[in-house]
Amino acid sequence: MTSSSDVRSPARGGAALALHGAVLGRPGAPVVHGVDLEVAPGEILTVVGPSGCGKSTLLRTLAGLLSPLAGQAGQDGRPLTGPAADRALVFQEDALLPWRTLRANVELPLAVKGVPRAERRRQAGAWLARVGLAEQARQLPHRVSGGQRQRAQLARALAGAPRAVLMDEPFGALDAQTRAGMQDLLVEVLHGTGATVVFVTHDVDEALFLGDRVALLGNDRLTAVRDVPRPRDRSAHDDPARVALRREVLTSLGS
Amino acid sequence: MTRRPLARHVLRTLSLAAALGLWQLLTSLNVDLWLRFSQFPTVADVARTFADRLAGPDYWTDLTDSLTRILTGFLLAAVLGVATGVLVARSRLAEDLLGPVLEVVRPIPAIALVPVAILLFPSNEQGIVFITFTAAFFPVLVSTRHAVRALTPVWEEAVLTMGGGRWRILGSVVLPGALPGIFGGLSVGIGVSWICVISAEMISGQYGVGYRTWQDYTVVDYAGVLVGMVTIGVLGWVTSTAVELLGRRLTRWLPRTSYVPAGRMPRRARGTAAAVPVGPTTKEGVPHDQLV
Structure with missing residues (x-):
């Protein structure tokens, strides 16, 4: 989709990321089983789930830092071979070199x-x-x-x-006010980069605000992927479709 | 309650002067109360001998000889110790290959290697450098290994996902991140190096401060022995301060305000403590002092 000749042009397309039948975890310690997930170029996919459900593992696999224990992880139809500048990772905290x-x-x-x-x-x-x-x-x-x-x-x-930005609870350690500001900033700076974003969070409201789609992770597997109505629109908070989705997500996380 | 810097300097000078005064008093009065000061040279004797030595050529030859030996040995140990430490910490193969040998050699005091040095090296000079090197090598190696293993994993992951390779990670993450720990090892290493260079010179040297001190002892020139000791003290102090200052300069990024005890610094200087590391915060500001 993107030839190597236009690598320097600012409006490069985002990467398409995919997991097929993937078992994720560290060698000898699988955390998530049978993940089938396709992330479309340029979309923002948020991943919610309780802590310890393998959100970070999913992200590290997409980054190429971990290999799937079974199944496949790929980018633009080719299997991932390792980390690359194509897919940047943003961590929760203290990842800047001090x-x-x-x-x-x-x-x-x-x-x-x-x-x-x-x-x-x-x-x-x-x-x-x-x-x-x-x-x-x-x-x-x-x-x-x-x-x-x-x-x-x-x-x-x-x-x-990068053509994809993978974010591991990047605002998780911030207070609520700063966090809302950062979400707006993220939306603003992403605009025009065309980068695909996978954004992991345990905050349902954050997931529903940012994501074009939201993926639910729990019970050792990917339980559902839902389209979000009116993403990145603060006024959509009371939209009945959004409220219904929010209730569904919370129910699924609570079970 | 904070004393002014000037007052503190006066106090320190007074303390030193009192110690010297007590020494002069005990030796000039030939006090013999279980401890025997009658044979001990007085401060004035030592000062006179010191002045004579400073005027002669031998003292300076000894000084440069000892310094050349320690600097050669120490620099070799710094380079090879850091390289080996990083290698052993980062590569399982290197750890399996080198680990056992290093662990067996490490407990041997460097000075016990004098016979080995005499057998192995064609000249005394190289033997002394070898012993100095061995003395500093292990503290540097061990602290480098620990520091590299303790690096925060996300730093490496971040550089990996920027597309950085092995050398980029070594240069941008491993070495700068391990630097505070490495300097802990270097501080210990320079101290042990002095012990060993002086001892080796006493055993097998020609020229050098250790050699001269032992010579003076064999010809019963006790004032000369004390001049040697003072020289060793000053040289040791100067070299470890140099290592310390270099370390503090290179690790200026460490968040160190928390190490400065309250009330030890005048208020106006506190804000500049991080920007001017060679400030009045000497000992307390350096975390690796705890290793020494």
């Missing part, structure tokens, strides 16, 4: 790609400005707040122009 300033952290994926220093600096500065951290660019991660660290992580993930 000895690098925020700007140097955002520059890192560009350095890995071999972007020249001056260009690296410019792009990292632009990304930090975009997530509202222009002032803090030269600070070390432990000198800024948790919310600012997550913004920097978001900038770092997107700076490498």
Whole structure:
């Protein structure tokens, strides 16, 4: 779908990710069985489930950090062979390198790609400005707040122009107010990148706000995947279809 | 309750002066109360000998010889210790191949390797460097191995998902992340190196501070022995301070405000503690001091 010649153009399509009959977990310790999941290019798929149900395992498998114990994991119809710059991972917390300033952290994926220093600096500065951290660019991660660290992580993930962004409860450690702001920021910065997003969370409201579709994980397997009515629309909170879906998701998680 | 820096310096100088005064008093009065000070050189004797030595050429030859030996041995140990430590921590094959040998050799005190050094090396000089190297190698190796194993896994995962390979991870995650621990090992290593270089010089050296000190002892020049000891003390202090300062400079990113005990620093300096590591926070600011 994307030929290698247009890799540098900004409007590259998102990646299509798929799991077929996959058993996920660390070797000798399977967590989730028989997962069949297709993520369409450019969509935002949220994954909800109670803690310990294998959400992070699912994400690490899609990132290529873990191989499926059985079945297949693939991107654009080809099996995954390992982690790649194509699929960026955003962690819950403390994934910024503490000895690098925020700007140097955002520059890192560009350095890995071999972007020249001056260009690296410019792009990292632009990304930090975009997530509202222009002032803090030269600070070390432990000198800024948790919310600012997550913004920097978001900038770092997107700076490498990945075709898929995999997010592991990125706002899970933030207070409710900061969290809502971060959700809006995420929607805003994703706009125009075309990247596919898989967003793992244990917060049902967050999943229903962000996702085009929501996948429910529980009981050692993927229980359902549902389309979300009016995604990324704050006023849709009271939409009857949304309310019904929310009730269904909560019931399924509670069982 | 905070004392001003000036007052603290005065207090420290007074403490040193009092110790020297007591020494002078005990030795010049030839006090013999179980501890026998009658044979002990006075401060004035030592100072006079020191001044004589400083004026002669031998003292400086000894000094440069000892420094060359320790720096060569220590730098070799730093490079090879870090390399081996990273290798053993990151590769199971390396751990299986090198681990047993290292574990068996490690408990042997470096100074006990003098016979080995004499057998193996064509010259005394190389033997002394070898012993100094062995002394510093193991503390560096062990602390590097621990530091590398204790790295936060998400740092590596993050760089992997940026498409970074093995060397990128080594350069951008493993080495910088392990640096605080590595410097813990280097601080211990430089101290042990001094012990071993002096001992090795006493046993088999030609020139060198250790050799000179032992020579003075055999010809009953006790003031000379004490000059040697003071020299060793000062050299040891200077080199470990250099390692310490370098370490603090390279690990400036560590969040260290929590290590500064309340009330030890004037208020206006507190905000700049992280930016100016060579501030008045010396001992308390360095976490790896606890390893020493």
